[in-house]
Amino acid sequence: xxxxxxxxxxxxxxxxxxxxTLAFLLTTVTKGDPLTAIVSDRQMNDPEAVAAAKARWGxxxxxxxxxLIYVGNLLSGDLGTSFITRRPVAQDVLFRLxxxxxxxxxxxxxxxxxxxxxGVLAAYFHNTGIDHLARFFALFGSSxxxxxxxxxxxxxxxxxxxxxxxxxxxxxxxxxxxxxxxxMTIDTLLAGKIRLFFDALWHLxxxxxxxxxxxxxxxxxxxxxxxxxxxxxxxxxxxRAKGAGExxxxxxxxxxxxxxxxxxxxxxxxxxxxxxxxxxxxxxSWPGMGSYAVDAARGLxxxxxxxxxxxxxxxxxxxxxxxxxxxxxxxxxxxxx
Amino acid sequence: xTRQPLFAVQDLRVAFARDGEYFEAVRGIGFHVDHGEVLGxxxxxxxxxxxxxxxxxxxxxxxxxxxxxxRFQGRELIGMPRHELRQLRGSRxxxxxxxxxxxLNPVMTVGAQIAETILLHNPAxxxxxxxxxxxxxxELVAIPQPDRRVAQFPHEFSGGMRQRVMIAMAxxxxxxxxxxDEPTTALDxxxxxxxxxxxxxxxxxxxxxxxxxxxxxxxxxGHADRxxxxxxxxxxxxxxxxxxxxxxxxxxxRGLIASIPNMLVEKERLFSIDGAPPPLGKLPGxxxxxxxxxxxxxxxxxTAPVLETFGDHGVACxxxxxx
Amino acid sequence: xxxLSITPIRRPSWLTLPLTIGAVIILFWLVxxxxxxxxxxxxxxxxxxxxxxxxxxxxWLGTDALGRDVLSRTLYGAFHSLPIAVxxxxxxxxxxxxxxxxSGFIGGIxxxxxxxxxxxxxxxxxxxxxxxxxxxxxxxxxxxxxxMVIVWWPVYARLMRAQVLEVREREHVEAAVASGxxxxxxxxxxxxxxxxxxxxxSATMDLGQVxxxxxxxxxxxxxxxxxxxxxxxxxxxxAAQFYSWWVALGPxxxxxxxxxxxxFIGDGLHDYFDPKSK
Numbered sequence: 050x051x052x053x054x055x056x057x058x059x060x061x062x063x064x065x066x067x068x069x070t071l072a073f074l075l076t077t078v079t080k081g082d083p084l085t086a087i088v089s090d091r092q093m094n095d096p097e098a099v100a101a102a103k104a105r106w107g108x109x110x111x112x113x114x115x116x117l118i119y120v121g122n123l124l125s126g127d128l129g130t131s132f133i134t135r136r137p138v139a140q141d142v143l144f145r146l147x148x149x150x151x152x153x154x155x156x157x158x159x160x161x162x163x164x165x166x167x168g169v170l171a172a173y174f175h176n177t178g179i180d181h182l183a184r185f186f187a188l189f190g191s192s193x194x195x196x197x198x199x200x201x202x203x204x205x206x207x208x209x210x211x212x213x214x215x216x217x218x219x220x221x222x223x224x225x226x227x228x229x230x231x232x233m234t235i236d237t238l239l240a241g242k243i244r245l246f247f248d249a250l251w252h253l254x255x256x257x258x259x260x261x262x263x264x265x266x267x268x269x270x271x272x273x274x275x276x277x278x279x280x281x282x283x284x285x286x287x288x289r290a291k292g293a294g295e296x297x298x299x300x301x302x303x304x305x306x307x308x309x310x311x312x313x314x315x316x317x318x319x320x321x322x323x324x325x326x327x328x329x330x331x332x333x334s335w336p337g338m339g340s341y342a343v344d345a346a347r348g349l350x351x352x353x354x355x356x357x358x359x360x361x362x363x364x365x366x367x368x369x370x371x372x373x374x375x376x377x378x379x380x381x382x383x384x385x386x
Numbered sequence: 387x388t389r390q391p392l393f394a395v396q397d398l399r400v401a402f403a404r405d406g407e408y409f410e411a412v413r414g415i416g417f418h419v420d421h422g423e424v425l426g427x428x429x430x431x432x433x434x435x436x437x438x439x440x441x442x443x444x445x446x447x448x449x450x451x452x453x454x455x456x457r458f459q460g461r462e463l464i465g466m467p468r469h470e471l472r473q474l475r476g477s478r479x480x481x482x483x484x485x486x487x488x489x490l491n492p493v494m495t496v497g498a499q500i501a502e503t504i505l506l507h508n509p510a511x512x513x514x515x516x517x518x519x520x521x522x523x524x525e526l527v528a529i530p531q532p533d534r535r536v537a538q539f540p541h542e543f544s545g546g547m548r549q550r551v552m553i554a555m556a557x558x559x560x561x562x563x564x565x566x567d568e569p570t571t572a573l574d575x576x577x578x579x580x581x582x583x584x585x586x587x588x589x590x591x592x593x594x595x596x597x598x599x600x601x602x603x604x605x606x607x608g609h610a611d612r613x614x615x616x617x618x619x620x621x622x623x624x625x626x627x628x629x630x631x632x633x634x635x636x637x638x639x640r641g642l643i644a645s646i647p648n649m650l651v652e653k654e655r656l657f658s659i660d661g662a663p664p665p666l667g668k669l670p671g672x673x674x675x676x677x678x679x680x681x682x683x684x685x686x687x688x689t690a691p692v693l694e695t696f697g698d699h700g701v702a703c704x705x706x707x708x709x
Numbered sequence: 710x711x712x713l714s715i716t717p718i719r720r721p722s723w724l725t726l727p728l729t730i731g732a733v734i735i736l737f738w739l740v741x742x743x744x745x746x747x748x749x750x751x752x753x754x755x756x757x758x759x760x761x762x763x764x765x766x767x768x769w770l771g772t773d774a775l776g777r778d779v780l781s782r783t784l785y786g787a788f789h790s791l792p793i794a795v796x797x798x799x800x801x802x803x804x805x806x807x808x809x810x811x812s813g814f815i816g817g818i819x820x821x822x823x824x825x826x827x828x829x830x831x832x833x834x835x836x837x838x839x840x841x842x843x844x845x846x847x848x849x850x851x852x853x854x855x856x857m858v859i860v861w862w863p864v865y866a867r868l869m870r871a872q873v874l875e876v877r878e879r880e881h882v883e884a885a886v887a888s889g890x891x892x893x894x895x896x897x898x899x900x901x902x903x904x905x906x907x908x909x910x911s912a913t914m915d916l917g918q919v920x921x922x923x924x925x926x927x928x929x930x931x932x933x934x935x936x937x938x939x940x941x942x943x944x945x946x947x948a949a950q951f952y953s954w955w956v957a958l959g960p961x962x963x964x965x966x967x968x969x970x971x972x973f974i975g976d977g978l979h980d981y982f983d984p985k986s987k
Contacts, residue, residue, distance in 0.1 A: 064832050068829060193968075196925065204951070331928075358833065358841040365833060366832045
């Protein structure tokens with residue numbers, strides 16, 4: 050077990066280097082001229098800006114030299130400067146990361162709750178109408194384009210019925226609390242603004258549901274398969290023979306035995322949610338990393354899009370690593386290939 | 387028979403749905419057991435002996451249909467509301483299953499599982515008290531260092547020790563009836579005798595009614611008072627244990643007795659009954675046993691024999707007495 | 710061995726239902742892909758009526774901001790979705806399976822290098838990497854397709870390599886090697902024929918995800934360019950005309966049904982090959 054974890058940890062830096070290398074390659078293929086990945090169209094006419102950028106990123110040097118400079122810049126936290134915001138990309142990303150995390154965590158809660166509930170119900174009522182319905186709901190969730198679902202729900206709940214707020218994280222007229230954690234729900238509480246806290250929570254519902262539905266399908270499917278297996282085991286009969294009620298049998302005895310694989314799929318879903326957040330944020334004008342990436346991609350803001358890609362890749366790598374290690378620790382009997 | 391027996395099953399039928407049709411796995415089984423009495427139920431696997439008993443306690447698969455009567459202390463269990471049945475299970479009626487490893491919850495400590503049984507039926511008891519009682523119960527079934535073992539998980543126990551845990555859990559609430567379904571089958575031969583001794587000892591001390599379900603008549607020889615032989619979902623012979631071994635009246639029973647491994651009589655190979663029990667829904671006409679019966683006559687494939695009682699000895703065979 | 714485990718042995722017939730539903734949906738869209746010009750009531754690129762008309766008998770799904778018939782555009786959209794997805798998956802399988810087979814069969818430095826490239830590529834969130842590649846190549850459906858192939862091939866490389874490694878250990882392969890067959894003969898005659906099934910099944914199941922990814926790229930403006938009737942960009946038009954809900958309805962339902970169709974097929978195949986998880 051220790052050897053496996055060690056091996057994974059040793060591989061990490063190399064994978065990160067791989068990510069950076071791939072990102073660097075992206076800057077070199079950009080429409081044939083790497084300059085366009087550093088300098089925006091508007092600045093192209095400004096010889097001074099062009100020269101400065103060339104010097105900083107060593108564009109007049111050879112490819113290997115440029116690569117070293119690029120890695121060096123990254124190591125000092127320099128991801129380049131965004132064409133659009135004109136701020137360092139690293140700063141932009143850090144500023145927007147909490148909004149994404151808040152959305153992803155909320156979606157995780159929604160997806161996990163729905164997913165586990167559906168999976169348990171489907172397994173318990175195996176091969177009945179409830180089972181088929183849960184299965185269909187799950188398939189639906191992984192088939193529906195989130196950007197369209199988001200638009201549709203916004204239209205219905207916000208425009209038509211007016212029972213849920215429109216896009217954004219909070220009422221735009223509101224007096225925003227000071228940014229401490231970057232989590233709107235926590236910051237409003239810290240500032241003692243209870244009404245704003247509920248407003249922030251209110252704004253979270255739709256995007257969290259849209260994003261959570263997709264993973265609910267994956268989770269429910271896995272929980273169902275595991276529950277089916279566990280419900281067939283003899284200790285379930287023992288629990289019933291003890292006089293335990295069905296709820297207790299299902300939750301305390303069966304569900305607890307599916308905990309490890311369930312936590313694993315939740316861990317992997319987290320990485321998936323980070324991806325899903327890209328489109329959800331766009332539809333809900335959610336000022337996180339996802340909408341930043343989309344704005345960058347739309348505006349061909351290469352430093353920004355490549356910077357976000359690197360950060361996204363590293364976060365993705367880390368969450369998967371943590372999940373894998375947690376799985377091994379929780380389940381030492383697992384065979385490691 | 388004016389007094390109510392502790393547990394009496396009559397004409398119990400259990401059917402399973404398959405492709406929209408019902409097939410009976412238990413076809414009118416009947417037996418009874420009293421306080422302080424040990425009833426052995428014997429039959430091959432798939433004969434319906436476990437299904438019948440489980441169904442009487444409301445533990446059948448969801449697709450099963452149960453009919454007939456099963457009375458416990460005079461109360462009818464078939465059709466009893468689920469919550470009432472639940473109150474009986476684990477408190478008045480306890481069960482032990484075949485494989486103690488798969489019968490224990492792998493992610494709960496042994497103590498927590500015993501305590502759960504106590505807490506479920508005694509809301510007034512505190513968790514601490516339940517744990518103390520769990521330790522005492524482990525001691526009762528002769529598990530060494532019970533105060534340390536109580537906090538361990540099932541996989542840290544050996545097979546025999548696990549079955550002792552199951553027994554401790556079963557008697558936690560001082561039940562009246564204990565149903566042991568193949569309690570020694572999954573264990574090593576050397577451990578089997580120990581577990582049977584623990585069971586027999588507790589049965590006497592607690593004056594339990596004990597139903598011992600097994601496929602091995604040999605297990606019953608030293609432990610049961612009466613034996614019911616089940617074939618293909620029916621009782622084919624029922625008698626006191628000595629009577630049964632001395633005068634087995636059903637060919638199937640004789641086959642079972644002949645196949646008991648016996649160290650005193652050296653045989654070239656163990657006797658076994660040819661063929662296998664008929665699968666669900668593929669019952670032959672007449673006597674269910676006739677295709678495998680060495681003494682089958684024409685009548686056996688035409689009419690099914692009914693259980694006839696001579697004194698205390700019942701048998702369902704056309705040639706029951708003469709054979 | 711409690712007798713409680715008596716369960717029906719024959720699988721209930723509804724299990725094949727997902728496969729059937731999926732096949733019917735995909736067949737429908739295949740027909741639409743081919744016959745869109747015949748089926749569509751209007752030209753997808755021409756103004757067919759007043760702008761932003763709600764659905765009516767003349768325009769079942771209404772008209773968009775340029776007065777084009779949404780139904781016609783949705784039907785034509787199949788042509789810019791299904792074939793693209795098939796091409797992307799086919800290319801990914803071709804590249805991934807080849808590299809995976811090489812890595813599994815030859816091993817050594819080349820094999821290791823291929824697998825490291827696979828690891829690194831799979832380290833990115835797929836959507837993000839596809840966006841970055843598509844952005845650096847510039848907008849356009851072709852570039853988006855290239856980006857998707859770059860994101861998708863490692864999946865098949867990994868699968869193929871695992872297959873080759875597994876099949877290589879089987880007895881008939883050892884027998885072939887012992888009887889003096891050349892490496893290329895062993896690979897093409899004795900190993901590869903046994904490796905294709907899981908790769909092809911996985912590829913079929915992935916088609917829905919690729920359609921979704923392509924639409925997503927177009928939605929954010931990195932795939933199809935106007936005025937191409939592509940579903941993702943049509944939904945983007947719909948987002949711009951937020952209060953005219955019908956503009957995004959057709960393409961949204963189109964993506965939903967076609968991806969659902971592939972997911973049904975995948976689900977059915979999953980049942981079929983892994984009955985345990987039924």
